[in-house]
Amino acid sequence: MLKRVTDWLEDRTGFDSVREFLKHKTVPIHSATVWYYFGGITLFLFVIQVLTGMLLLLYYRPTPGEAFESVQFIVTQVQFGWLVRSIHSWSANLMVLSALIHMFSVFFLKAYRQPRELTWLSGMVLLFLALMFGFSGYLLPWNTLAFFATKVGTDMAGVIPGVGHFVLRFLRGGEEVTGATLTRFFGFHVAVLPGLTTVLLLFHLALVQKWGMSSHQPPGTTVPTMPFFPNFVLRELVGWYGALAVLGSLAALFPWELGTKADPFAAAPRGIHPEWYFLAVFYTLKLIPSKILVFDGEVVGILVFGLGALGWMLMPFWDRRSGGEERHRLLTGLGVFVIAYLVVFSALGYWR
Amino acid sequence: MKSRWWILVAALAVPLAAQTAKNTCVECHAALDGALAKPAQLFDRDIHKKNGFSCVDCHGGDPSTEDPTKSMNRARGFVGKISRRDAPARCGRCHSDANLMHRFEPQQRVDQLAQYRTSVHGKRLAAGDTRVANCVDCHSVHDIRAVRDAESPVHPLRLPETCARCHADAEHMKGYKIPTDQFEKYRKSVHWDALAKRGDLSAPSCATCHGNHGAAPPGVASVARVCGSCHVVFENLFAKSPHRKPFDSMGLAGCVVCHSNHEIAPPTVAMVGTAPCAVCLNCHGEGDKGYQAAARMRSRIDELEGSLKRADSILRQAESSGMEVSQPLLDLGAGNENLVKAKVDLHSFDPAMVDTAVSKGLEIGQAAQRAGEKAMVERDYRRKGLALSLVTIAVTMAGLWLAVREIDRRRNHT
Structure with missing residues (x-):
């Protein structure tokens, strides 16, 4: 009977080919294999985001008059609402952290090189989308910190030469951060960004399957491997459980704060700063003088950051070597410098 | 049209003439030494000068001539140094004139002289005691400033020190039979903290309770009303309280009985009750x-x-x-x-x-x-839920890891 059902399914889906593919898929074993797990952990945290996000949607109301109260209701009245909200917020942050670790590990392993240029590019766009998820989601509880951080963040977008004012109005739904901004950000957060991310994520995963994982070994070297299933998958599962333990501990011991309801007429609170992953840029822009020669300092800063991010994204086209085996001291030094800059400036931005 | 031109010319000419008019009082006194030079040096900062007044408005005389026999000729109205006894009336010539005063300060009262005459200071001066305070003792002389000017001796922040110049001077107050420790006590009070430490200009100082120009100590019966001018609710409660009648009959001064007058400490709940520090025990005994x-x-x-x-x-x-x-x-x-x-x-x-x-x-x-x-x-x-979850996760991870090792071992064998 069971065989008849599986045969029927096989006739209509052709899943056998997938099973065959998985049976023969292998993962290289070397000293840096551990870094492979962070891609999977990022995926795991994204799935948690989607699931907890769906639960929050059952109660959340995206209007200035109700947003804060609905989140307050979720964390105080709804059974395990506090846990769902706290996990959603913490997993968002852990997902960005995990994605950054994944990106830098790919960078240092030179796994972006030919033929994996599109895997790198799609990953970079996914990271950008994750940051946009964070930026749009930050406003949704409509609390004081979120309100003013969004104001500062969208102000920064407003100084982009040429299109700045259009971008600012597009993001805010007007000249100021208002209920229109909240509705808009809610739309981005639950519809536009998830749609784009899902498509791009499938593309990214498909490319990973097509090209496999970079072996990080010179050509001609016999690289030891392990079967993707079950050896690698079970190891990955251990990583996911580890991430779940960290996430659960953070959510239970440090529930995400709700703060006070946003008051658009109040003065901005002291020490206001954005989410940690924007801190380095935020602090650098604060340090830049208001005028550099005849140019506006903030505009120059944003242009430099924009060009820097573009250059980083197009890395596979600067570094035209193929495979991960060939060293490139200059690029490795650049990666170390970027990490040191992000860590130091984020810390300074937080504490000063 | 022609007549309008004349009005314009006259309007421009009067202030110009005032600015350029000769003032030999200042010219001569500035060239003198010591006390005679001081008025000329100080007058630049005086609010009266800023409003267009000059020496002659108080002292009389003729400032247009350099000949002292003419400029300080008593026949020409020269008064010279104004005596302490005459000073209030001299100031009152302008300050009691509503028409004149309202040209410069539309909101200013013009009853200062009338009030002063009702005050202890005014009554004693009228009786011939020239050691009591008159206008210049508080407001200064020749460098008089607006009350709102932070450098004025009667600015709210400086007023207690100005009163204390006389009232804290035991030598000066000898013979008046009143204490001289009011300022010292006031500086320990909650009112001083509000005024001097928090810079609250509305906090009570001497004049708030005693009046300024009509300065007099509030009588026993009116103490609650004085305090009640700010502490309205307390006054109303006290007026209906069982303390009111016995206090009145015993000649006790309302609020002061528990809170003191000048040395009003921040009130605490420790003042109430039957503990040794409670003020209730000053009158009440166990059992009543x-x-x-x-x-x-x-x-x-x-x-x-x-x-x-x-x-x-x-x-x-x-x-x-x-x-x-x-x-x-x-x-x-x-x-x-x-x-x-x-x-x-x-x-x-x-x-x-x-x-x-x-x-x-x-x-x-x-x-x-x-x-x-x-x-x-x-x-x-x-x-507890977290601990249980972490144990479950740890056991699962351990199980998975054992499974991984077993799979690896089997694979290595084959």
């Missing part, structure tokens, strides 16, 4: 009705204070553990309002009235306490 009322009011307020403190403590503990308790904390604010109300109601000296506010506050405090306890139970529940 007032003693029992004091004990009851104090214990009820302590009960409410303790309840609110405990609730606040547990809510803060829950908040620092990440629990969402903003609503109970907000509610607790209403409890604190009832505590304030109970302390205010103390001035009715009616335990039943205090009870009403305390009972309302206790209800709120107990509700907040329950919310705090519930939050702490929830916190512990979360932590």
Whole structure:
């Protein structure tokens, strides 16, 4: 009977080919294999985001008059609402952290090189989308910190030469951060960004399957491997459980704060700063003088950051070597410098 | 049209003439030494000069001539140095003239001289005592500034020191039979803290209670009214309290009996009750009705204070553990309002009235306490849940790792 059902399914889906593919898929074993797990952990945290996000949607109301109260209701009245909200917020942050670790590990392993240029590019766009998820989601509880951080963040977008004012109005739904901004950000957060991310994520995963994982070994070297299933998958599962333990501990011991309801007429609170992953840029822009020669300092800063991010994204086209085996001291030094800059400036931005 | 031109020319010419008019008083006195030069040096800063007045407006004489026999000719109206006895009337010539004063300060009162004559200072001056204060002793002379000018000796922040120049001077006050420690005591008071430390210009200083130009000590019967000009609710409660009649009949000065006059310490609940530091014991003895009322009011307020403190403590503990308790904390604010109300109601000296506010506050405090306890139970529940989850996860991870090792071992064998 069971065989008849599986045969029927096989006739209509052709899943056998997938099973065959998985049976023969292998993962290289070397000293840096551990870094492979962070891609999977990022995926795991994204799935948690989607699931907890769906639960929050059952109660959340995206209007200035109700947003804060609905989140307050979720964390105080709804059974395990506090846990769902706290996990959603913490997993968002852990997902960005995990994605950054994944990106830098790919960078240092030179796994972006030919033929994996599109895997790198799609990953970079996914990271950008994750940051946009964070930026749009930050406003949704409509609390004081979120309100003013969004104001500062969208102000920064407003100084982009040429299109700045259009971008600012597009993001805010007007000249100021208002209920229109909240509705808009809610739309981005639950519809536009998830749609784009899902498509791009499938593309990214498909490319990973097509090209496999970079072996990080010179050509001609016999690289030891392990079967993707079950050896690698079970190891990955251990990583996911580890991430779940960290996430659960953070959510239970440090529930995400709700703060006070946003008051658009109040003065901005002291020490206001954005989410940690924007801190380095935020602090650098604060340090830049208001005028550099005849140019506006903030505009120059944003242009430099924009060009820097573009250059980083197009890395596979600067570094035209193929495979991960060939060293490139200059690029490795650049990666170390970027990490040191992000860590130091984020810390300074937080504490000063 | 022609006549309008003349008006314009006249309007421009008058101030110009005033600016360029010769003032030989200043010219000569500036060239003199010592005390005679001082008025000319100081007058530049004087508000009267800024408003277009000059020496002759007070001292008379003719400033257009350099000949002292003419410029300081008494036949030409020269007054010379104004005596202390004549100073108030001299100032009053302008300051009692509403038409004149309102050209410069539309809001300024013009009854200063009339008030001064009713004051202890004014009465003693009229009786021939020229050592008492007159206008210039407080407002200064030749460098008089507007009261709102922070450098004026009668600016709210400087007024107590100005009064103290005489009233804290034992030598000067000898013979008047009044204490000289008022300023020293005032500097220990809650009013001084508000005025000098917090810079609250509306805080009471000497003139607030004693009056300024009509300065006189408030009588025993009017002390509560003086305090009540700011502390309205307290005055009303005291007026209806059982203390009012006996205080009046014994000649006791209302608020001052418990709070003192110049050295008014920040009031605390410790002033009430039957402990040795309570002011109630100054009049009441063990067993009398007032003693029992004091004990009851104090214990009820302590009960409410303790309840609110405990609730606040547990809510803060829950908040620092990440629990969402903003609503109970907000509610607790209403409890604190009832505590304030109970302390205010103390001035009715009616335990039943205090009870009403305390009972309302206790209800709120107990509700907040329950919310705090519930939050702490929830916190512990979360932590236990986390511990259980972590153990489950750890066991699963260990099991998975053993499975991985077993699979690897089998693969290596094959």
